[in-house]
Amino acid sequence: MNERPESFPLLTAQSGIHYAQQLAPGGTEFHTADVVEIDGALDEERFERALRRTVAEADTLRLRITEADGTPVQYPDPAHTLRLHRIDLRDHEAPEEEAGRRIAADLSRPADLDAPDGLMTQALLRVGDTSYRWYQRVHHVAVDAYALTLIGNRVAELYAAGEQEAPECRFAPLRELVAEEQAYLAGEQYAADREFWTGRMAGAVPVTLAPPAGPGRDAVPAARPRRYAARLPAGTVTRAAEAVRATWAELVIAATAVHLHRLTGTRDVVLGLPVTNRRSPAALRTPAMTVNVLPLRLAVRPEDTAAELLRRVVLEIRQVRRHQRYPQADLRRDLGLTAPTAPLTGPMVNIKPHDGAPLDLGGPSGTVRNLAAGPVEDLAVGAWPGPDDTITLVLEAAADRYTAADTDRYGATLLRCLDNLAALLLTDPHRPVATLDLLDEDGIRRVTAGRSEEPRTTTVPEEFAAQAARTPDETAVRCGADTLTFAELDAAADRLSHHLAAHGVGPETPVALALPRSTAMIAALLAVLKAGGVCQPLDLGHPPALRTASRAAIMAVERGPPCSRSSRRAASASPSTSATRPP
Numbered sequence: 001m002n003e004r005p006e007s008f009p010l011l012t013a014q015s016g017i018h019y020a021q022q023l024a025p026g027g028t029e030f031h032t033a034d035v036v037e038i039d040g041a042l043d044e045e046r047f048e049r050a051l052r053r054t055v056a057e058a059d060t061l062r063l064r065i066t067e068a069d070g071t072p073v074q075y076p077d078p079a080h081t082l083r084l085h086r087i088d089l090r091d092h093e094a095p096e097e098e099a100g101r102r103i104a105a106d107l108s109r110p111a112d113l114d115a116p117d118g119l120m121t122q123a124l125l126r127v128g129d130t131s132y133r134w135y136q137r138v139h140h141v142a143v144d145a146y147a148l149t150l151i152g153n154r155v156a157e158l159y160a161a162g163e164q165e166a167p168e169c170r171f172a173p174l175r176e177l178v179a180e181e182q183a184y185l186a187g188e189q190y191a192a193d194r195e196f197w198t199g200r201m202a203g204a205v206p207v208t209l210a211p212p213a214g215p216g217r218d219a220v221p222a223a224r225p226r227r228y229a230a231r232l233p234a235g236t237v238t239r240a241a242e243a244v245r246a247t248w249a250e251l252v253i254a255a256t257a258v259h260l261h262r263l264t265g266t267r268d269v270v271l272g273l274p275v276t277n278r279r280s281p282a283a284l285r286t287p288a289m290t291v292n293v294l295p296l297r298l299a300v301r302p303e304d305t306a307a308e309l310l311r312r313v314v315l316e317i318r319q320v321r322r323h324q325r326y327p328q329a330d331l332r333r334d335l336g337l338t339a340p341t342a343p344l345t346g347p348m349v350n351i352k353p354h355d356g357a358p359l360d361l362g363g364p365s366g367t368v369r370n371l372a373a374g375p376v377e378d379l380a381v382g383a384w385p386g387p388d389d390t391i392t393l394v395l396e397a398a399a400d401r402y403t404a405a406d407t408d409r410y411g412a413t414l415l416r417c418l419d420n421l422a423a424l425l426l427t428d429p430h431r432p433v434a435t436l437d438l439l440d441e442d443g444i445r446r447v448t449a450g451r452s453e454e455p456r457t458t459t460v461p462e463e464f465a466a467q468a469a470r471t472p473d474e475t476a477v478r479c480g481a482d483t484l485t486f487a488e489l490d491a492a493a494d495r496l497s498h499h500l501a502a503h504g505v506g507p508e509t510p511v512a513l514a515l516p517r518s519t520a521m522i523a524a525l526l527a528v529l530k531a532g533g534v535c536q537p538l539d540l541g542h543p544p545a546l547r548t549a550s551r552a553a554i555m556a557v558e559r560g561p562p563c564s565r566s567s568r569r570a571a572s573a574s575p576s577t578s579a580t581r582p583p
Contacts, residue, residue: 007066007073008175012327014289017141018065018072026110028224029375033107033137034148040364041130048084050158051122054151055082058287059174060142061120065113070480070517076174085123095127103135107372111139140289140374146276147287149354152368160362172282180280184325193326198334204297206270206346208378209263209410210401225376225396226404228411232419234391240422244307244429246314248391249351252383254313255418256349258433261300271296272348275324293328294320295345302434306424309433338525338535339460347379355384381414393418461530477522484519496527507532
């Protein structure tokens with residue numbers, strides 16, 4: 001009988017995905033998936049052996065997530081058994097279409113991390129005598145796109161070796177990556193990165209092309225994103241970028257910034273830049289979920305020349321990548337973005353160098369196609385090398401924020417912006433970007449029709465009070481067996497907000513919260529907002545010295561220390577917390 005291994009914490013990137021999945025338990029937004037188009041005579045038994053060995057070697061493909069003291073923890077399940085769906089579609093009238101239909105059906109299946117096969121689906125679909133589709137879908141809490149590439153490469157390596165001695169596995173235990181991250185979080189580089197990011201993002205107000213979020217907007221996307229796709233010649237884009245010592249990927253990022261600037265008028269563009277966040281040899285060779293999304297803040301002015309803007313993009317990317325390990329969740333906390341829908345960035349730009357890459361199985365040849373890369377909260381621009389010396393450009397739009405017509409319009413204008421910016425760099429790189437032929441004024445008005453520049457006037461406490469009045473007896477929050485209805489949560493928050501107000505908490509007063517994940521934590525967060533204060537949650541997973549330093553930073557904001565709130569367990573770990581504020 002296999003003994004259950006000792007569990008260990010989730011990586012920061014995993015924690016964010018796991019938390020978001022709890023908010024949308026029936027969602028499909030957190031799938032990552034590839035399909036490998038395999039041409040050639042494939043030995044199915046040999047392929048399955050290679051896949052089984054890879055799954056046995058990769059901790060992340062055998063994950064089980066449970067809880068310890070209310071905190072998610074994980075361990076690789078030694079009893080895990082791979083289920084490979086081998087499906088022969090050759091007798092079907094349209095094998096390729098049927099394979100696509102079955103894959104789409106699986107991508108539409110809600111994730112269930114508690115189910116034995118809820119973490120992933122592995123399927124080998126035969127669509128011809130020498131043509132296969134290897135489909136793998138894995139939950140984003142376990143892998144990112146880079147991890148899928150590592151998994152595919154290992155399967156190909158083992159298949160190619162056949163009966164010969166296979167190359168040694170280079171995957172590190174997932175626990176090793178967790179230990180590396182915990183050392184970073186307790187170290188000097190973490191503090192330096194925090195200082196960089198809080199300074200870099202001070203005063204930033206991300207702008208998007210979507211209408212403002214309404215009071216009832218979900219905290220996570222409600223459906224699979226809408227999609228616009230196009231191809232353009234790689235030669236022109238590559239030559240244009242190289243003319244100013246940049247890459248085609250950096251030119252795509254610059255075009256996205258110009259596009260947002262031209263359609264909104266903003267001169268302060270904040271894009272989201274996904275990075276692998278793999279800074280050690282172990283992380284580079286190990287499948288896991290480590291990706292981080294960095295805010296890329298760019299000044300874009302009408303008088304900027306095309307060459308100036310592209311060089312600015314290049315330099316900014318280099319700078320932020322030096323600080324890529326700082327967790328996005330910590331930065332959101334530092335900036336006071338406690339609401340799940342509060343944006344840290346505008347549109348995201350995801351360069352996918354491995355999409356369309358060949359996979360050598362030592363005989364049969366494969367081509368990798370990415371099908372899903374996780375949730376899209378607003379707009380996500382994807383770009384990768386396509387076939388026949390082209391670049392594939394894809395715009396994905398959150399279905400709860402953009403219509404299909406919106407997606408097509410913005411995709412077409414982005415493509416035109418990239419094409420024209422490349423042409424400008426080749427013909428007149430010192431001409432201002434304001435002269436780019438993107439749309440005429442009537443076109444811009446049509447594209448931005450329905451967008452309101454008016455800020456929302458309602459607050460979170462007001463929206464919560466309205467919901468509590470509508471559904472007082474419905475469950476508002478659940479943590480394990482502990483639940484609170486909307487009425488109970490409202491009453492608990494009211495009592496605590498009065499206590500906070502009595503101790504001097506008012507508009508913009510910082511309040512530190514050292515509480516474990518619980519219904520009490522939600523009540524405390526709501527109470528601080530009701531009192532007008534600013535929440536500063538302290539991470540109980542961080543060392544006590546780091547929590548104390550974080551609280552000291554809050555205290556420096558005011559002449560007197562802020563009020564703080566802690567549980568007995570948290571207080572014992574962080575002796576500096578108190579429940580009162582001195583006069």
